[in-house]
Amino acid sequence: MAAALQLRDRSDAGKLAVSGPDAAAFLQALLTADLAGLAPGSGTATALLAPKGQVRALGRVLAVERGYLLHCERPALEGLFRGLWSGRVGWRVEIHKLTLQQGLVTVLGDDAAQRLGLSLPAGAPEHAHVATDLDGIPVRAVRSWAGVDLVVRADRVAALLEAVAARPACGACDEGSWTALRVAAGRLAYGCDAGEASLPAELALGEATVATGKGLYPGLQTVLRQQRSGTIHRRVCRVHAARALLAPGDELVAGGAGADRAGAGARVVGAVTSACAFDALAIVRTGAEGPLVHRETGTPVAVTPIDEARPSL
Structure with a gap:
């Protein structure tokens, strides 16, 4: 029996559109992903860095017929927009905010697109997308790590939610369930796991997200310097505590279970x-010696560095 469909309204996500004769070259010069050859209907995870290499935004960029759509978690929107807006001088581009004009609904499951009858091919790679409709509601269906994202006009979000919820055994994905999925998948949410003080190497962002073989972009020198030196002071990790409930902000300490938590x-x-419960993402200093302990309870925790992390949106 197929698992029940779950849906989550993520309409507060940041959304931008970039168009104009220079749109491709403009984004290639500012974003970290290599956009060369990115054809309409495809996309990639990407980041925007400050000149000194800090991560100003994480998100995805989708190539469409008349330009590009950019999506990000809401805390990253201001940094993304300001970075693009300040860098537009000399480029023939237009940048439009779409956060309030469009909604975004995620339907969970690898086969969600097929079960909804969408024209997104089975086995399509992440970020593949197509303009289609669901029960007569125009949407852009985007293959995501969690299932399929449906981008829709803001005034049709309620109708879309109703149409998806009408499917047999369909229910809502609450915050706890969503966080559990995201943590298990190693997907970083900007504003939680990443922020303006983060560096790409600390977040284990791979070549597909932060390319080092394309032309210059802001922050590339820092990326290359860290890559050459191998000097990474902090690293994103998975954490598991067998006997303690974990929460954002909890501290991990070195010194073994005999260390005084005070x-x-x-x-x-x-x-x-x-x-979420016993599992978490954490930023941990590299080279921390001995077993690590959850400071709030004194419980030993298992810490595993993530080989390659990607944005949650």
């Missing part, structure tokens, strides 16, 4: 950024 003998080496 401070004596304990050295803070990391902090939880996203959590």
Whole structure:
């Protein structure tokens, strides 16, 4: 029996459109992903960096017939828009905010698009997308890590939610369930797991998201310097605590279970950024010695560095 469909309204996500004769070259010069050859109907995860390499935004870019659509978690929107807006001088481009004009609904499941009858091919790669309709409602269906994202006009969000919810055994995906899926998948949410002080190497962003073999873009020198030196002071990790409930902001300390949680003998080496029950994502200092302990309870935790992380949107 197929698993029940679940849906989550993510309409507060940031949305921008970039168009104009220079749109492709403009984004190639500012974003970290290599957009060369990105054809309409395809997309990629990407980032926008500050000149010194800090991550100003994480998100995805989709190539459409008349330009590009950019989506990001809401906390990343201001940094993304300001970075593009300030860099537009000399380029023949137009940048439009679409956050309030469009909604975004995620339907969970690898086969969600097919079960909804959408014209997105089975086995399509992440970020593949197509303009289609669901029960007569025009949508852009985007293959996502969690299932399929449906981008729709803001005034049709309610109708879209109703149409999806009418499917047999369909229910809502609450915040806890969504966080659990995101943590298990190693998907980073900007504003939780990443922010303006983060560096790409600390977030384990791979070549597909932060390319080093294309032309110059803001922050590339820092990316290359860290790559050459191998000097990474912090790293995003998965954390599991067998006997303690984890929460964002919880501290991880080195010194073993005998360390005094109040401070004596304990050295803070990391902090939880996203959590659901016994599992979490955390930013942890590299080279932390000995077993790590959840400071709030004194419980030992298992910490595993993530080989390659990607944005949650």
